[in-house]
Amino acid sequence: MLELYHGGPGANSLKALLPLKEKGLEFTSHVLNLLQFEQHEPWFVKINPNGQVPVLVHDGKVLTESTVINEYVDETFQGIPLRPPDAYGRAQMRVWTKFVDEYFCPALSFLGWYAMIRTAVRDLSPAEFEAKVQRIPLKEQRDKWRESAAQVWTPQQLDDWRRRVRASIQRMEQGMAGPWMLGSQFTLADVSLFSMLIGMPERYADIVNQKGSPRVVDWYSRMMERPGVKAALAIPRPSREFLETQQKAEAAARGHPEATPRNQAFRP
Numbered sequence: 001m002l003e004l005y006h007g008g009p010g011a012n013s014l015k016a017l018l019p020l021k022e023k024g025l026e027f028t029s030h031v032l033n034l035l036q037f038e039q040h041e042p043w044f045v046k047i048n049p050n051g052q053v054p055v056l057v058h059d060g061k062v063l064t065e066s067t068v069i070n071e072y073v074d075e076t077f078q079g080i081p082l083r084p085p086d087a088y089g090r091a092q093m094r095v096w097t098k099f100v101d102e103y104f105c106p107a108l109s110f111l112g113w114y115a116m117i118r119t120a121v122r123d124l125s126p127a128e129f130e131a132k133v134q135r136i137p138l139k140e141q142r143d144k145w146r147e148s149a150a151q152v153w154t155p156q157q158l159d160d161w162r163r164r165v166r167a168s169i170q171r172m173e174q175g176m177a178g179p180w181m182l183g184s185q186f187t188l189a190d191v192s193l194f195s196m197l198i199g200m201p202e203r204y205a206d207i208v209n210q211k212g213s214p215r216v217v218d219w220y221s222r223m224m225e226r227p228g229v230k231a232a233l234a235i236p237r238p239s240r241e242f243l244e245t246q247q248k249a250e251a252a253a254r255g256h257p258e259a260t261p262r263n264q265a266f267r268p
């Protein structure tokens, strides 16, 4: 029996969803609303003490870390193979998955949180917000929630994360070895990179576009045609819906001082 605890289809959650869908595996999906702190509820922290998604549970065995989950799934289950058959190919694949985990994903994540979190928590008073943050197991994550709500990051930091995102796309553009990242075989390298790229041609049109990164744009279109990708992207996205509701409330309140959000005190 397979169960996946995840957020909506984006970033590390999409990364773990894609191989399950590509292989056509049956699994029970548990979608958490990350912007309402469901991943820090005691019941979930019992499953993953880090209070983060994704988590795969296979016959009662708990697996964390999306990149590790994906290799486990490919090694354990039938269906389309997602790792190259040879050691050198697998090493090349892991260079990309490591690059995503250590460089690309952190840069995107900081920019995403900066853009989202303050709006997401606008209904919470500072005390309510702090009570939620206190439950977060990892200090790094507590800091990240607090810093993004207070928007303390400097323009230089934001510029540097954007630089890293741009450098990541250029590295992909130069490294694309065929229709898929490693050449003719679709692998976990494509899975990892695409999970970060999803939505970028719209949100980062100045970075991902036909002129500056044509091979990446063509690859993205090929990815979007895959039935496994379509199936993964059809998964519910409660965090996104919640954020959109908060954004509408924020827009409606603009210019109405009486509708000032309760988290005013977070603002610098």
Ligand SMILES: N[C@@H](CCC(=O)N[C@@H](CS)C(=O)NCC(=O)O)C(=O)O
Binding pocket: 007, 010, 011, 012, 013, 034, 039, 051, 052, 053, 054, 064, 065, 066, 067, 141
């Ligand atoms: N290294 C972990 C990172 C997991 C991670 O960052 N998960 C994010 C979602 S993409 C999360 O749960 N964020 C919510 C939080 O930390 O409060 C992995 O690859 O699985």
